[in-house]
Amino acid sequence: MEKFRNKFIAFMYGRNGPDKLYRASVAVFMVLAVINIFVHSVILSVISWALFIWTMFRCFSKNVYKRSQENQAYLRLEEKVVKKFGMTKTMLTDKEHCYKKCRHCKAYLRLPKRSGTHTAVCPKCGEKITVKIR
Structure with a gap:
């Protein structure tokens, strides 16, 4: 062998x-x-x-x-x-966060799940994004 x-x-x-x-x-x-x-x-x-x-x-x-x-x-x-x-x-x-995609660079943003309209800044491209969470 x-x-x-x-x-x-x-x-x-x-x-x-x-x-x-x-x-x-x-x-x-x-x-x-x-x-x-x-x-x-x-x-x-x-x-x-x-x-x-x-x-x-x-x-x-x-x-x-x-x-x-x-x-x-x-x-x-x-x-x-x-x-x-x-x-x-x-x-x-993940039930504690809401995930939204940046329109500019397509990166995912992890946001706390609080209802209302929020403004977030994409960490990848710096674009300001207005997010509506229900």
């Missing part, structure tokens, strides 16, 4: 290997495969297997620079999505 392990390590030397995009695409492949068990769609099967082949190609590719760029693009997209949904979760669970 040790001999096989050493040969595999030698084979993977200089190759991209698994990264965050690899893990995400394998997860999507598995979800599509499970859905396809119940749906029995040829199109879904082709899409899921094409995704799997692309994932394995990325993993064993020797063009590490190109695969690294792909992974960085994925990480930027993932950060945007996580940031968006993280703020949504915060806004839904």
Whole structure:
């Protein structure tokens, strides 16, 4: 077994290997495969297997620079999505504050939940905003 392990390590030397995009695409492949068990769609099967082949190609590719760029693009997209949904979760669970978006820079302002009309200053762009809280 040790001999096989050493040969595999030698084979993977200089190759991209698994990264965050690899893990995400394998997860999507598995979800599509499970859905396809119940749906029995040829199109879904082709899409899921094409995704799997692309994932394995990325993993064993020797063009590490190109695969690294792909992974960085994925990480930027993932950060945007996580940031968006993280703020949504915060806004839904926080009962003591009201969240309003700045019209100028689109930053979220966290304001105390007191009814009435208030004037707030955006900490990001300095724009004065009149906010009506019910």
